[in-house]
Amino acid sequence: MKKPRSNFGMQGLRSEKEKYSIFSLARNAFTNHENWAQAWKSPEPKTEYDVIIIGGGGHGLATAYYLASQHGMKNVAVIDKGWLGGGNTGRNTTIIRSNYMWDESAGIYEHSLKLWENLSQELNFNTMFSQRGVLTLAHSEHELKEMNRRVEAIRLNGIDSDVLNPAQIKKLVPIININPNLRYPVMGGFIQRRGGTARHDAVAWGYARAADSLGVDIIQNCEVTGFNIKNGKVTGVQTANGTIKAGKVGCVVAGHAGVLAGLAGFRLPIDSRPLQALVSEPIKPILDTVIMSNSVHMYVSQSDKGEMVFGAGADSYNSYAQKGSLNIIEGMLAAAVELFPVFSRLRMLRSWGGIVDTCPDASPIISKTPIDNLYFNCGWGTGGFKATPGSGHVFADLIARNEPNSITAPFTLNRFVDGYLIDEHGAAGVAH
Amino acid sequence: MLYIKCPWCGYRDDAEFHYGGEAHIKRPFDADSLSDEEFSEYLFQKSNTKGLTLERWVHTSGCRRWFNVLRNTVTNEIIEVYPSDQLPSSKAGKEYYKSNWRRKSAAERLTTRQIEK
Ligand SMILES: Cc1cc2nc3c(=O)[nH]c(=O)nc-3n(C[C@H](O)[C@H](O)[C@H](O)COP(=O)(O)OP(=O)(O)OC[C@H]3O[C@@H](n4cnc5c(N)ncnc54)[C@H](O)[C@@H]3O)c2cc1C
Ligand SMILES: [Zn+2]
Numbered sequence: 001m002k003k004p005r006s007n008f009g010m011q012g013l014r015s016e017k018e019k020y021s022i023f024s025l026a027r028n029a030f031t032n033h034e035n036w037a038q039a040w041k042s043p044e045p046k047t048e049y050d051v052i053i054i055g056g057g058g059h060g061l062a063t064a065y066y067l068a069s070q071h072g073m074k075n076v077a078v079i080d081k082g083w084l085g086g087g088n089t090g091r092n093t094t095i096i097r098s099n100y101m102w103d104e105s106a107g108i109y110e111h112s113l114k115l116w117e118n119l120s121q122e123l124n125f126n127t128m129f130s131q132r133g134v135l136t137l138a139h140s141e142h143e144l145k146e147m148n149r150r151v152e153a154i155r156l157n158g159i160d161s162d163v164l165n166p167a168q169i170k171k172l173v174p175i176i177n178i179n180p181n182l183r184y185p186v187m188g189g190f191i192q193r194r195g196g197t198a199r200h201d202a203v204a205w206g207y208a209r210a211a212d213s214l215g216v217d218i219i220q221n222c223e224v225t226g227f228n229i230k231n232g233k234v235t236g237v238q239t240a241n242g243t244i245k246a247g248k249v250g251c252v253v254a255g256h257a258g259v260l261a262g263l264a265g266f267r268l269p270i271d272s273r274p275l276q277a278l279v280s281e282p283i284k285p286i287l288d289t290v291i292m293s294n295s296v297h298m299y300v301s302q303s304d305k306g307e308m309v310f311g312a313g314a315d316s317y318n319s320y321a322q323k324g325s326l327n328i329i330e331g332m333l334a335a336a337v338e339l340f341p342v343f344s345r346l347r348m349l350r351s352w353g354g355i356v357d358t359c360p361d362a363s364p365i366i367s368k369t370p371i372d373n374l375y376f377n378c379g380w381g382t383g384g385f386k387a388t389p390g391s392g393h394v395f396a397d398l399i400a401r402n403e404p405n406s407i408t409a410p411f412t413l414n415r416f417v418d419g420y421l422i423d424e425h426g427a428a429g430v431a432h
Numbered sequence: 433m434l435y436i437k438c439p440w441c442g443y444r445d446d447a448e449f450h451y452g453g454e455a456h457i458k459r460p461f462d463a464d465s466l467s468d469e470e471f472s473e474y475l476f477q478k479s480n481t482k483g484l485t486l487e488r489w490v491h492t493s494g495c496r497r498w499f500n501v502l503r504n505t506v507t508n509e510i511i512e513v514y515p516s517d518q519l520p521s522s523k524a525g526k527e528y529y530k531s532n533w534r535r536k537s538a539a540e541r542l543t544t545r546q547i548e549k
Contacts, residue, residue, distance in 0.1 A: 258480040267473070267479075317434070320482045320505050325446055416472050
């Protein structure tokens with residue numbers, strides 16, 4: 001597999017003029033910022049592409065970008081039924097980490113974290129990636145022991161991970177309540193200091209702009225409604241705007257993976273469920289670490305705008321309605337207020353839901369399918385934002401070479417037949 | 433938020449219930465005679481339909497009884513509630529049951545054959 005090539009300053013952009021820099025900012029200030037070039041075009045679809053990517057979320061856009069930048073495949077289109085980044089990419093709480101337990105997961109998530117570390121440079125787009133550290137709390141003796149074991153496993157894969165005691169946690173996060181009389185007291189935690197957050201929209205927009213400048217067509221508001229399949233091989237997609245021929249098709253539609261698989265005539269081991277998040281009114285900086293707790297299911301970080309961003313749990317039932325049940329939010333907020341009593345005065349501004357694609361083993365599927373030249377990338381469930389660069393990078397490699405590499409091989413669809421599952425249920429931090 | 437009508441307790445908030453997943457999945461009696469692919473279909477593959485679905489619920493914080501529901505996963509509308517040992521009786525429910533891929537799956541064909549014997 002090719003290593004990601006550093007592309008400082010985006011040589012791919014069509015002209016030097018389009019490069020974002022302090023100079024372009026100054027230049028555009030003279031014209032009241034009215035002459036910025038469009039970040040990406042919205043072309044009419046061609047009749048035929050070498051590769052069509054279905055789904056213009058972060059994963060799909062990243063896939064197209066790496067197809068063009070790493071594999072020289074430029075006759076590529078990304079097709080989305082809505083607007084770019086309007087799925088889970090634009091709805092998630094943006095937590096990034098790679099402290100998963102199994103070797104296979106470490107492989108993909110750490111690959112991704114390494115790409116994050118240089119992504120703003122590579123895309124010439126500020127993704128606001130902030131390695132502020134992700135701290136996962138333990139609330140029982142058992143959880144703490146399990147955490148210690150996990151930390152060793154994670155370190156063996158060369159991934160940074162440290163156990164903290166309650167006093168160290170208090171020092172790092174002054175607003176946390178470490179009173180031992182809590183119903184679920186803070187007994188310790190583990191931190192990945194290289195983990196953090198990024199700006200979700202910027203990730204979609206940065207990949208879109210970079211892919212566009214390498215010749216990729218980004219087509220929005222165009223739903224894929226079927227596949228053309230001939231002798232077991234995909235030859236194109238049917239869309240709301242007519243049929244488009246394709247040499248290869250990569251499908252990256254998150255919660256809709258099962259629907260698209262159904263259109264292609266096979267099934268997936270995936271359930272689509274609502275996952276919710278909410279943000280508070282903006283306040284002054286008060287929390288500079290991501291805090292998560294698996295057992296009380298609460299996680300929180302503070303955005304650069306000052307809002308507290310809360311993530312709740314997934315509902316237990318299948319749904320495509322992009323909204324969840326209120327009791328899930330109530331449970332999460334109760335835990336948040338117990339751990340951070342100052343939050344009791346916060347007012348919440350917005351809550352929303354996204355439909356996540358959960359797999360029985362809580363690991364993704366990056367795989368060939370029963371149809372030749374049709375590839376699926378799905379099953380990221382509640383935690384795929386962190387994987388956006390890595391997932392796009394290895395999925396592009398799978399599509400270009402029609403062969404899994406050492407990172408993607410374990411994530412084959414066939415593991416649900418041969419039983420080689422990658423059980424990440426609760427194995428590392430919370431599910432996100 | 434779902435508002436589910438338990439056949440015994442009436443309308444209750446979904447927080448009182450637990451979801452039991454897809455209804456009418458028959459466990460194959462003689463699983464050894466299925467291939468790995470066929471067994472995987474039974475064990476792992478989901479219908480996960482966008483639209484009508486038949487599913488199981490249990491009223492955990494109430495009467496603790498199981499029952500089945502016909503629901504639309506796009507609108508969350510609950511169309512029919514029926515006992516867990518029966519098939520749906522509404523037209524939409526019957527049609528969905530009949531057309532579901534499981535009726536043709538190897539696991540179900542095997543089990544149905546054995547029950548008939
Ligand atoms: C509330 C919430 C919080 C989350 N928090 C985190 C977190 O903190 N950290 C983390 O790592 N992950 C998190 N996730 C998960 C993460 O958001 C997803 O795993 C990830 O963003 C998936 O990216 P994607 O590009 O595959 O999917 P999406 O961004 O959902 O993109 C899929 C696209 O496919 C399009 N599509 C669907 N059907 C069709 C069709 N028929 N034709 C054309 N286009 C179609 C959709 O319009 C959509 O734009 C969270 C998710 C949610 C909902
Ligand atoms: Zn009841």
